[in-house]
Amino acid sequence: MFQYIDQHYVEVNYNGKDLKFGELIRCTFERCTFTNGSLEEITTSNCRFIECDFSGAYLNGSIHTESAFVNCIFVDTNLFVAKFDNCKMTGSDFSNAQMDGITIFQGDWSYTNLRHTRLVKQDLKGVRFYEADLSNTNLEKADLRDCDLTRTILAHAKLHGTDLRGANLDGVDFKSINVSGARMDRDQAVHFLRSFGAKVEGD
Template sequence: MKIPAPRLPSQYTPLTDAAAFVEQARLSFDGELDLRQVSIEHLSFSEASFPRLSLRGVRVVACRFVGCDLSGADWADVQFVDCDFSGCDFTQTSFRRCSFSECKAVGTQWTDAALLEVAMQNCNFSYSNFASCALRKCMFSKCALPHTRFFSCSLQDCAFQPSDWTGATFFQTPLAALDLRAVQLDGLSADLESLRGAQVTRSQAADLAHLFGLRIAPD
């Protein structure tokens, strides 16, 4: 699967001052400004609030937004590299043509978020909650998603190649037509309707049999 890359400008304005970022984020919150064509680099925030932050054609590099409120944000054509979003709240945030590379997002909240044409590579989403999240044309490559929760999610034209779903939970989240042969499924919890139609290996099928009360007897 090929995911369109973010439409990024040829030149950026560096944004490396925390106070300047906070002021521009405030203007975005008030609906007065979209952050456009900037490169946000090496900024660090903890438990800060940036709701409804609007980003367009932006690079975010080596930044830390730990435990921050990023809910209701609207991000299009944004590239995230080597960032830490652990404990952040992305509730009702919209992502379009975004990419995440080498990012950490442990224990994040994605409830009611919408992701369209988003590529994730070498990222860690352990213990994150994707309840009621809509993902369309998204690629997770070499990503860690152990103990994540996907409740009542919509996954359309998505791929997880390869990824780690150890101990993850899927409920009312159809995985039909997904190729899971390169996904680590140890300890997966899921309902029958979620798994129906997913493509797995024979070994994976045997590992998943316990979910439906089946016992695999030796030949």
Template sequence: MATKKPKNIDPEAPRLPSRLEPLDVGDEEWEDKTVIENGRIESRTIRDQRADKVAFDVVVFDRVTFDRVTLERVELTDVVFDSCDLSNVIFRDAVLHRVEFVNCKLLGFDLSNATLRNVKFDKCHGQYSMFRFADLKYVGIQDSQFEKSDFYDAVFSGVTFADTELDQTQFGNARLAGIDLSSCEFRSIGVTLEGLRGCIVRSDQIESFGSLLGVVVKE
């Protein structure tokens, strides 16, 4: 019996009001279970924050730099990151629902073991980012650079990769059935033969999987 392929659905956009007032989060240390909601945080640096189960609800981050930030089990609902720098930020075990990253720098961004629902990455630099053991449903990654990122043992459902650089990205133990990589660019990616089954690629990309398929591609 053929495996039913998940339907690709565009991520639902964050539910935001037409206007949000500025939020002054200050420089104080966030405590565990801090809740920050209903506002905009603009043109500032958030640094040296380490807390557990912080929640952001209906928040827009605009040109915000996160420096030495670790928020384990952070919860983000109806949140936009616009032109932000989250490089090396740790959001392990996070829960993201209706979240957008637009024109963001995400080098080494750690979303290991996270749950992503209706999340979009658009025009982002996500090299070396970590999605190990993450659960992704209705997630769109487009016009971005995710070379050498890591999706080891991630679960995909309704996930799209469009016009994205994926060279040396790791998909070990992940199943790519129904995932369309034909508009993406890569010379090699890490994937198992079973994980590759049902993946959609261009004819010229098949050479990248030659050794995996046990064939020799003759030029």
């Protein structure tokens, strides 16, 4: 086990390195690469990762608290049972990432690419997904209450049993999604009907 505190790294190559069980506190990594690295059960706290590449890395069981991963690449990354607590993930790409059992507690996931990911039964209350791409994502029985889904792409997402109550759905293209079986509040239902040209009593 290792511990780094208040360190700053720029363009360092950690590809394939064994970094398991490490602890990072208030560290900054800019344009560093961690491809195919072993970062299982690593913990980060108040760290910043800017334009870093985690493609093919193992981050399963890792815990991240109030850390930022801005414009990072998580293509084919193993995030099984990883936990992100109040983290900023804006602009990051999670294509083909293994996200089963992941825990996402609040935080900012705006502009992320989460296409085709599996988030079944996940508690995502209050997470900010502003303009994120959640197309073809499996969100069945997920809790999205009070999320910011402004202009989020939800085309062909699976929403059966998904709780959307209180979520901001401004700018969502309802014509591209199937809300059958989803839970919505009255205002959302009215917005949905209006998007299809219905005249709601009181209009």
